[in-house]
Amino acid sequence: MRATAEALPEGIDDLITWYQDNARDLPWRRAEFHERYGAWGVLVSEFMLQQTPVNRVIPHLAAWLDRWATPAALAAASPAEVVHQWASLGYPRRALWLHGAASRIVAEHEGQTPRDVDALLALPGIGDYTARAVAVFAFGDHHPVVDTNTRRVLARAMHGQPQPAPPSRRDLDDMRALLPEDVGDSAIVNAAMMELGATLCTARAPRCASCPLAAQCAWRAAGYPAGEDRRRKQAAYEGSDRQTRGAILRALRGAVDHALPAELTIADWPRPEQRDRAIDSLIADGLIEADEGMLRLPH
């Protein structure tokens, strides 16, 4: 059996078996979760999982859905409540986008989370990954779901490269080519590729000895060539505007009455002009508001 892009489909049955035997027991994979929260629960979980690790999402997701179990419930909340509940999950604009998505679902979809990929893509904060993840994992439909884990597995097993190229539409075509016709199997393959990338085919130290696709992996067959590293370097966080924004928002979340004068949000910040710039950008993003010289979460 040759290990090439053409050979990869031959490993799909083994991949399905591997997933059925080894998938992690995550909350959003449980039948009770779907019975209780439906597609809305899946949508909320996918928002939280955008760039935030699984283990940090789990407790926050439970608390969030306990408070707001439906789109209508979330839409009725204020932005301040939403940003506060988001807590330290990071990228708090996601909280506003999720809130906006809930409002749009109430206004345009009679409170029912849409099943159609284009309808999902039209909602704020939902892109190629999240739209298809909801359509597949909540509704069981037949679409390619491609996240960073899947792209890494495809780069290695299909293309013989250690790291994926920047995201592109070709990723969807690559994944579509691997999906079985059977709808149920295709959903499992989507989940299994993500699971493989998250647990075995990891960025740093892949555990190829346990991999169900090892016999078909083009990267392994080629002797693990180094390839070209086209990963984007992450900007330094220490001293950044992002750190400054985070500190201001943390202060406002923690304030007893959620309102503080600008100077006291982050007192003695080494660069006052950076603090002021961060405040302006937070206001522009709708994450905070100024009210008679006081800053607070947006009402």
Added chain:
DNA sequence: GATGCGTGGTT
């Protein structure tokens, strides 16, 4: 296509 956007754990 490149960049900005949080937070915390791991190496």
Added chain:
DNA sequence: TAACCAAGCAT
């Protein structure tokens, strides 16, 4: 310990 990594999205 600085750098890397983590179920992306909008602009």
